[in-house]
Amino acid sequence: MTVRGVLFDVDDTLFDYSGSDEAGLLAHLGAEGLLDRFTDPAAAVRLWREVTRAEYARYTAGETTFAGHRRARVRRFLARAGQPGADGMSDEEAGAWFAGYTAHRDAARRALDGAAAVLTEFAPRYRLGVVSNSSLPHQRKKLAAIGLLAYFGDALVCSVEHGEAKPAPGIFLAGCALLGLEPHEVAYVGNDHAVDAVGARDAGLHAYWLDRGDTGRQGARAGAPGEGIGVIRSLSELPAALAALAARTA
Numbered sequence: 001m002t003v004r005g006v007l008f009d010v011d012d013t014l015f016d017y018s019g020s021d022e023a024g025l026l027a028h029l030g031a032e033g034l035l036d037r038f039t040d041p042a043a044a045v046r047l048w049r050e051v052t053r054a055e056y057a058r059y060t061a062g063e064t065t066f067a068g069h070r071r072a073r074v075r076r077f078l079a080r081a082g083q084p085g086a087d088g089m090s091d092e093e094a095g096a097w098f099a100g101y102t103a104h105r106d107a108a109r110r111a112l113d114g115a116a117a118v119l120t121e122f123a124p125r126y127r128l129g130v131v132s133n134s135s136l137p138h139q140r141k142k143l144a145a146i147g148l149l150a151y152f153g154d155a156l157v158c159s160v161e162h163g164e165a166k167p168a169p170g171i172f173l174a175g176c177a178l179l180g181l182e183p184h185e186v187a188y189v190g191n192d193h194a195v196d197a198v199g200a201r202d203a204g205l206h207a208y209w210l211d212r213g214d215t216g217r218q219g220a221r222a223g224a225p226g227e228g229i230g231v232i233r234s235l236s237e238l239p240a241a242l243a244a245l246a247a248r249t250a
Contacts, residue, residue: 002249003206003242005127005179007172009190010139013210013235014115014130014148021049024105031100037081044081051076060133060165070098111146114235119151121239129155131175131188133165133195155179166190167199176205187242189232197229208232208241 011017022045029035029044038044051073059069071094078086078097089097122128128151132139136158143149155178159165162174176186183204190196190210197209208230225231230241 003126003185003187003245005129005176005181005186006122006238006242007129007131007175007179007186007188007200007205009188009192009196009210010130010132010134010142012112012191012212013189013196014112015142015146016110016112020105020109021045021052023108024101024103027104027108028101031104032097034081034083037083047080048073048077051080060159066135066138066160067095071095074098106145109142109145111148112235115146115148118235118238119148123151127155127179127181128152129157129175129179131157131166131171133159135160166192166195167202169199169203172200172203172205187245189235189238193225193229198226201226201228206230206245208238210235 008014025045025048026035026041029038035041035044038047055064055069055072055076058064058072059066064072071089071091074094074097075086075089078089119128130139130143130152136156139156139158140149143152155175157171157174157178159171162171164170166172172188173183175188176183179186184206187206187208188196188200189208190200191212193209193211197207199207201207207228209225209232211225211231211233230245232238232241
């Protein structure tokens with residue numbers, strides 16, 4: 001039962017997606033002169049995240065492409081905001097709008113507090129990897145930008161290239177295989193209770209839910225975690241959680 005490897009989710013687990021997403025959206029809306037279409041900035045962020053959740057679910061289900069879901073987010077968001085002609089935006093127009101948002105978002109990207117410290121502590125002791133519902137180029141670029149890619153080498157599995165998304169057990173097992181370990185030798189950490197924690201647990205890994213509160217993504221969940229799922233409130237709690245697991249299973 002000894003844990004020899006740790007797999008991580010990326011967005012809102014290692015990377016402060018919610019923070020950079022909010023900053024990027026508000027900066028872009030300001031540059032486009034669209035902030036006055038909302039009662040306050042928080043309302044704009046809520047609508048953007050509602051649309052994002054819906055369209056990203058379509059993408060991970062294989063109903064649309066990565067670029068297609070981005071364009072759909074723009075059209076739905078602007079239409080709900082009352083922007084004339086939003087539904088009829090061309091692919092080029094929607095893509096250009098999203099590119100403006102990403103430029104502002106990427107300028108604000110950073111690792112979550114404690115991520116680098118935990119990975120530095122773990123690197124000599126555990127095999128480290130990533131399992132993410134995204135594409136490899138996208139997540140590699142993101143992790144490199146925040147200084148964390150080197151901790152993982154080639155041990156990254158993403159849903160686009162793998163062919164199925166979390167919470168399907170196969171993608172977690174593919175991560176374990178990249179580490180050269182059995183599922184019971186691997187811990188998995190992610191911010192989404194259903195997709196990350198329940199999925200990893202059901203695949204036979206030691207599951208830890210990073211419950212940082214309602215980040216605006218789908219990770220927050222009211223009530224107690226599912227059976228067999230550990231809860232941490234920050235990445236800084238992970239070393240102690242794994243130490244406690246080792247003591248229980250020794």
